[in-house]
Amino acid sequence: MGSRPRPWDYVQLQINGELIVWERGRTNFAQLHRRVTAGRDLLRVARERPAHYVLFDLLADAGGHVILNLPLAQRRARLEQLLADAPAQLTLTPQTADMRQVSDWLLNWTVAAGIEGVVSKRLDSRYEPGRRGWSKFRTRIVTEAIIGGVTGSISRPETVLLGRFVRRGRLRYTGRSHPLTLDQRAALAELLSPPRIPRHGTAHPWPQPLPASWTGQLDRPEPLPYVQVEPTVVAEIDADMALNTGAGAIGCGT
Structure with a gap:
């Protein structure tokens, strides 16, 4: 008999996020790009350098309900709840309202991990496709x-x-x-x-x-x-x- 299906095997969601590959504690876009050019070696490349999906936002929940009009704080809370039993390959991007933490991320974490920077969003903001209601601060x-x-x-x-x-x-x-x-x-x-x-x-x-x-x-x-x-x-x-x-x-x- 096969193993019992995991809840995440059948969940259908609409999410916003990004695929990344870690190498020695840093993101490596070139290793992710290898999957595009690997051809018949794709499975081997995926095993050697497994990818992770970093989730930024939830657009439609597990019931198929579109939640774009909900404020970011509520969308975030639902996403955290969904990820409570998610596999390790699914990662929730960190979020904070503490400016000291943001400063530390910009000065230290982004450099050490090869992260592009941080994004600032209002907690009461809706998700508006085609419109940018946030600011990006690059390192x-x-x-x-x-x-x-x-x-x-x-x-x-x-x-x-x-x-x-x-x-x-x-x-x-x-x-x-x-x-x-x-x-x-x-x-x-x-x-x-x-x-x-x-x-x-x-x-x-x-x-x-x-x-x-x-x-x-x-x-x-x-x-x-x-x-x-x-x-x-x-x-x-x-x-x-x-x-x-x-x-x-x-x-x-x-």
């Missing part, structure tokens, strides 16, 4: 990275592809910038040059095009064509906490 870092390639052309770069040197001198891809401003494009064009120094039989440490599994873009699971450059230019970047996953949102300045 950002300023750091440096190597420019390994660009989209567009060397003379007219549109975005830059960034990396960091890791063990044995390998240049690890870490992310792609937002579209550059006209001033940034002009400044970079004077600094960039084609690859010229051979490394292990090749003039550049990255493949052409960049594999989809590197770029971490769920909405574009295709290899990324780009122009390789000599990886000697260092850029100062303003990045969100997803940078280490290869999917960071990056603003760039040389």
Whole structure:
């Protein structure tokens, strides 16, 4: 005989949340993206890096009743009740009205866990599809990275592809910038040059095009064509906490 069905095996809800994969105590978007490109290895990838679903809000309860017009405080209370016996893969996002706790999250927890930031919502707010009734406060870092390639052309770069040197001198891809401003494009064009120094039989440490599994873009699971450059230019970047996953949102300045 099979095991007794768990209550969550048959619950039908409408919820708002996000899939994440943890790796060494941090969120890793690149590992989540591997599920899109894994193909026949999907089950193995899922076993090696299991995903968790972080729940933000409840839109319709277990009875199928739409509760968008209820205030957030009531929707939250119902969601907490539903998750009382939920499996460990379902996680309720933390919530607080204590500003000291919020400050600690922004200064410490978001950095340590690779969390993008915190979201502020009114407890009496309704859920209004298509309208943003909340504010997001992102945790950002300023750091440096190597420019390994660009989209567009060397003379007219549109975005830059960034990396960091890791063990044995390998240049690890870490992310792609937002579209550059006209001033940034002009400044970079004077600094960039084609690859010229051979490394292990090749003039550049990255493949052409960049594999989809590197770029971490769920909405574009295709290899990324780009122009390789000599990886000697260092850029100062303003990045969100997803940078280490290869999917960071990056603003760039040389």
